[in-house]
Amino acid sequence: MSSLSTNTPSTTTTSADPDTGAATEEEEGNIFSKYYSQLSHQQNMLTDHVRTKTYQQAFFKNTVDFQGANCLDVGTGSGILAFFCVQAGAKEVWGVEMSRITIAAKKLVSSNGLSSKIHIVKGKMEEVTLPKKVDVIVSEPLGFLLVHERMLESYITGRDRYLKPGGKMFPSNSTIYTAPFTDEPLYAETCQKSDFWCNNDFMGVDLTALHETSMEEAFGQPVVGYFHPDILLSDDRGTHFVDFHTVTHEALKSFEIDFQHTITKTAVCHGIACWFDCDFSGSQETVVLKTGPEAPGTHWYQCRLMFRSPLAVNKGQILNGRLTFRANDSFSYDVKVEAGIDCNPRIETENMVFLQDQHYHYLYAEESAVDAQGMGHVRGNEGQV
Numbered sequence: 001m002s003s004l005s006t007n008t009p010s011t012t013t014t015s016a017d018p019d020t021g022a023a024t025e026e027e028e029g030n031i032f033s034k035y036y037s038q039l040s041h042q043q044n045m046l047t048d049h050v051r052t053k054t055y056q057q058a059f060f061k062n063t064v065d066f067q068g069a070n071c072l073d074v075g076t077g078s079g080i081l082a083f084f085c086v087q088a089g090a091k092e093v094w095g096v097e098m099s100r101i102t103i104a105a106k107k108l109v110s111s112n113g114l115s116s117k118i119h120i121v122k123g124k125m126e127e128v129t130l131p132k133k134v135d136v137i138v139s140e141p142l143g144f145l146l147v148h149e150r151m152l153e154s155y156i157t158g159r160d161r162y163l164k165p166g167g168k169m170f171p172s173n174s175t176i177y178t179a180p181f182t183d184e185p186l187y188a189e190t191c192q193k194s195d196f197w198c199n200n201d202f203m204g205v206d207l208t209a210l211h212e213t214s215m216e217e218a219f220g221q222p223v224v225g226y227f228h229p230d231i232l233l234s235d236d237r238g239t240h241f242v243d244f245h246t247v248t249h250e251a252l253k254s255f256e257i258d259f260q261h262t263i264t265k266t267a268v269c270h271g272i273a274c275w276f277d278c279d280f281s282g283s284q285e286t287v288v289l290k291t292g293p294e295a296p297g298t299h300w301y302q303c304r305l306m307f308r309s310p311l312a313v314n315k316g317q318i319l320n321g322r323l324t325f326r327a328n329d330s331f332s333y334d335v336k337v338e339a340g341i342d343c344n345p346r347i348e349t350e351n352m353v354f355l356q357d358q359h360y361h362y363l364y365a366e367e368s369a370v371d372a373q374g375m376g377h378v379r380g381n382e383g384q385v
């Protein structure tokens with residue numbers, strides 16, 4: 001099916017019947033499509049007040065960009081950002097959405113009397129056909145660690161297919177931050193998860209051959225949850241800047257974050273913490289959405305990548321290394337962490353911390369997969385998203 005009309009866009013996908021909402025095989029194969037088709041998950045996002053309020057403020061503080069504008073909302077979900085576009089003065093909005101939540105979104109649009117302004121389009125951003133190019137693209141394509149779910153790729157597909165030259169994007173850019181942290185209880189808890197496999201007589205079966213695999217699994221998962229900024233071991237931040245106006249698909253699929261942190265506390269470093277900020281740079285004002293440990297909590301929490309072997313660090317030393325992100329087939333990324341210590345003349349020897357077998361200039365790597373199946377699961381102190 002492929003058609004083009006001036007008012008009611010149609011899709012070129014094999015997606016579900018927009019009226020019955022029956023899922024296609026393709027849709028059933030996409031865990032995020034199923035996840036987002038449930039009102040409860042849309043509600044989770046709407047009730048993240050930091051997130052939702054920041055989006056509305058970003059549009060309201062840049063009404064010059066929305067007045068009389070044609071807008072595209074990539075992944076409209078309940079349609080909330082499309083409503084905000086209209087509130088900010090948009091002429092028409094096309095809300096593209098791959099999941100069956102379109103049925104609910106259409107109900108909201110109609111019950112709010114906005115059917116002539118907001119057009120909910122069922123299908124993938126990569127496949128739908130819209131009637132015209134737009135002045136503004138809005139979206140909430142942000143996952144844990146910014147890139148989990150790989151929806152940024154759909155956001156920039158929307159840009160490449162439908163944004164007029166010089167058009168605006170809300171959000172417009174984002175920065176991932178890194179910092180080393182210490183958290184002994186978290187480390188102990190992660191190790192304890194594998195204690196079960198130390199049993200050499202579980203109902204007469206020796207399980208110990210799987211202990212190592214279980215440890216790899218436990219440390220291979222990022223920890224999603226809040227933490228207090230006091231656990232950070234440096235004031236320096238590794239950064240990775242992504243400009244949504246210019247970033248390419250290739251650059252999103254594979255990137256590195258190099259870091260160099262001057263250690264501010266002698267401690268045992270248990271890994272690298274990561275979070276992101278997002279800018280909405282309109283013609284009038286830049287509004288910032290923050291998800292770091294010092295900001296009010298959001299449903300993105302923060303992420304921590306654990307070291308299997310912790311690293312003793314001394315105040316004044318330099319911890320340097322690299323995070324390597326490679327997109328995978330599970331709508332997420334494999335993340336590799338490498339870190340090492342440089343000797344520094346300002347080492348406070350009286351407070352040095354040593355771990356067995358650790359040497360200065362010690363370099364090691366940990367593999368960590370940001371697992372799509374782990375979505376919504378929070379380890380640490382905050383329960384479920």
Ligand SMILES: C[S@@+](CC[C@H](N)C(=O)[O-])C[C@H]1O[C@@H](n2cnc3c(N)ncnc32)[C@H](O)[C@@H]1O
Binds near residue numbers: 126140
């Ligand atoms: C994080 S939610 C945001 C929903 C809504 N915009 C909001 O801010 O509350 C992302 C939405 O985008 C949809 N989505 C993800 N990838 C998509 C794609 N390639 N094409 C269309 N919709 C997509 C998901 O089904 C989900 O409803």
